[in-house]
Amino acid sequence: MLLLQNARIASENSPVLLESDVLIVEGKIQDIGSKLPIPEGARVIDARGRVLLPGMFDAHVHFRAPGFENKETITTGSEAAINGGITGVVMMPNTRPALDSATTVATVLENAKDRSRIPVYTSGCVTKNREGKELAEIEGMRGLGVKMLTDDGDTTNDPAVLLRAMQYATEFGMFFASHCEVPELAGPRALNEGVMSYRLGIKGSPACAEEIIIDRDIRLARAAGAHVHIQHVSSKLGMETIRWWKSRGDVKVTAEVAPHHLLFTDEHIGDYDTNYKMNPPLRTQADCDALLEGLIAGVFDLIATDHAPHTPFEKAQDFISAPNGITGLDTALVSLHHFFVAPGKFGWDLVVKRYSAEPRRLMSLPVPSIAVGQSADCVLFDTEAETTFTREFMKSKSQNTPFIDQTLKGRVDLVILGTEILLEREEL
Numbered sequence: 001m002l003l004l005q006n007a008r009i010a011s012e013n014s015p016v017l018l019e020s021d022v023l024i025v026e027g028k029i030q031d032i033g034s035k036l037p038i039p040e041g042a043r044v045i046d047a048r049g050r051v052l053l054p055g056m057f058d059a060h061v062h063f064r065a066p067g068f069e070n071k072e073t074i075t076t077g078s079e080a081a082i083n084g085g086i087t088g089v090v091m092m093p094n095t096r097p098a099l100d101s102a103t104t105v106a107t108v109l110e111n112a113k114d115r116s117r118i119p120v121y122t123s124g125c126v127t128k129n130r131e132g133k134e135l136a137e138i139e140g141m142r143g144l145g146v147k148m149l150t151d152d153g154d155t156t157n158d159p160a161v162l163l164r165a166m167q168y169a170t171e172f173g174m175f176f177a178s179h180c181e182v183p184e185l186a187g188p189r190a191l192n193e194g195v196m197s198y199r200l201g202i203k204g205s206p207a208c209a210e211e212i213i214i215d216r217d218i219r220l221a222r223a224a225g226a227h228v229h230i231q232h233v234s235s236k237l238g239m240e241t242i243r244w245w246k247s248r249g250d251v252k253v254t255a256e257v258a259p260h261h262l263l264f265t266d267e268h269i270g271d272y273d274t275n276y277k278m279n280p281p282l283r284t285q286a287d288c289d290a291l292l293e294g295l296i297a298g299v300f301d302l303i304a305t306d307h308a309p310h311t312p313f314e315k316a317q318d319f320i321s322a323p324n325g326i327t328g329l330d331t332a333l334v335s336l337h338h339f340f341v342a343p344g345k346f347g348w349d350l351v352v353k354r355y356s357a358e359p360r361r362l363m364s365l366p367v368p369s370i371a372v373g374q375s376a377d378c379v380l381f382d383t384e385a386e387t388t389f390t391r392e393f394m395k396s397k398s399q400n401t402p403f404i405d406q407t408l409k410g411r412v413d414l415v416i417l418g419t420e421i422l423l424e425r426e427e428l
Contacts, residue, residue: 002042006019007019007022009051010053010054012357014349020034021036022370023042024376031372045414050383050413051381051383052379053351053370057089057356057360060231060304061305062077062306065111066097067096067097068095071310074108076396077397078116082422083393083423084331092123093123098125098129118422125150127151130153132158135165138168147173148362149177150176155183166226166228167226180211186205193206207235207287218242222250228251228253229256231255233280234261243299254362257291259305259328260305261287262339264276264282265283265288266282269319274316274319274400277319303359308400309400312400326402330396330401331403334410342409342410356368377418386408386410389408411425
């Protein structure tokens with residue numbers, strides 16, 4: 001039994017934080033109100049000044065298992081999520097072997113039950129081994145609860161194959177998540193084509209490589225009557241393309257934006273810093289500004305980190321050779337608070353809606369809220385404290401993030417899921 005006193009409760013439906021006591025009994029929120037009596041045997045936490053949020057949910061993470069456990073495991077990845085206030089995730093299927101059959105998906109889900117303290121879901125491939133040629137075993141994966149199909153990391157290059165997959169899988173209530181990139185245009189560089197690429201002497205990837213596939217895949221979804229979800233949008237015109245298609249109202253399209261594409265530009269790469277190398281690449285300040293405007297306006301349905309761990313050895317290579325991607329689960333919520341909520345660019349209601357509620361709706365999962373009768377799935381966040389992202393603090397197996405050794409305002413103090421306290425900072 002746990003009584004949180006004087007917490008400020010956040011909701012997706014209101015920018016106002018309601019200060020109240022919250023009583024949790026046997027994993028459920030039993031009462032909310034002012035000056036609740038303290039039940040006998042209850043533990044009491046003074047939450048004054050802290051914000052109580054529903055647990056976050058990340059619909060785009062790479063836990064690298066099976067096949068790349070030197071970068072991340074289900075255990076370390078899920079602990080990184082808890083460390084960042086996230087209580088559920090969806091894994092991408094670009095593992096080794098790729099998750100393209102009922103057999104591989106079943107193995108991952110079985111491992112996740114034993115190795116994670118939070119729910120771990122997985123997406124499945126569109127095509128066998130992500131090669132873009134033959135359809136994956138879609139029906140078998142659907143039988144194990146897979147909702148999202150994607151060849152993430154690569155575009156499903158053949159539009160005829162993708163259209164057939166969309167037509168087939170839509171009958172089973174599944175949807176498609178698209179990594180948008182024309183490989184012949186993008187190349188392996190993961191650096192935006194522009195002033196910075198010229199300065200560094202590296203041939204860049206033009207934004208149109210992404211924007212062409214955004215438009216193509218939405219058109220294919222419209223033709224198939226399918227739902228398409230556009231992943232990690234990085235450019236202004238990409239956002240505007242999604243906005244235009246949504247305004248038509250004749251195709252079901254959702255989209256996500258990653259914190260790093262809101263926060264960083266290609267200028268941050270500086271002297272070839274590989275912690276800023278990701279795909280799609282960081283673009284310009286004008287793109288960042290447009291993505292933020294699109295998030296606030298609702299063009300983007302959800303925030304997702306594209307958590308992509310790599311070993312120090314891999315990221316220590318030269319910029320062209322180093323792999324794409326940064327970690328994000330440990331840092332996402334604190335960075336959203338530091339750069340956007342604290343300065344007043346958007347409120348906690350947007351964070352709850354876009355990083356807790358809508359990702360779960362995308363996956364047809366129950367949406368938690370801080371309300372009487374709800375299962376306890378919540379995060380207590382201290383807006384005045386600070387977090388320093390040292391290697392010791394990070395729970396991910398890898399620390400390839402621009403935030404390493406940086407101090408940001410805000411701290412995840414407590415994470416509760418059902419009857420378990422998953423995380424509690426010593427300072428409480």
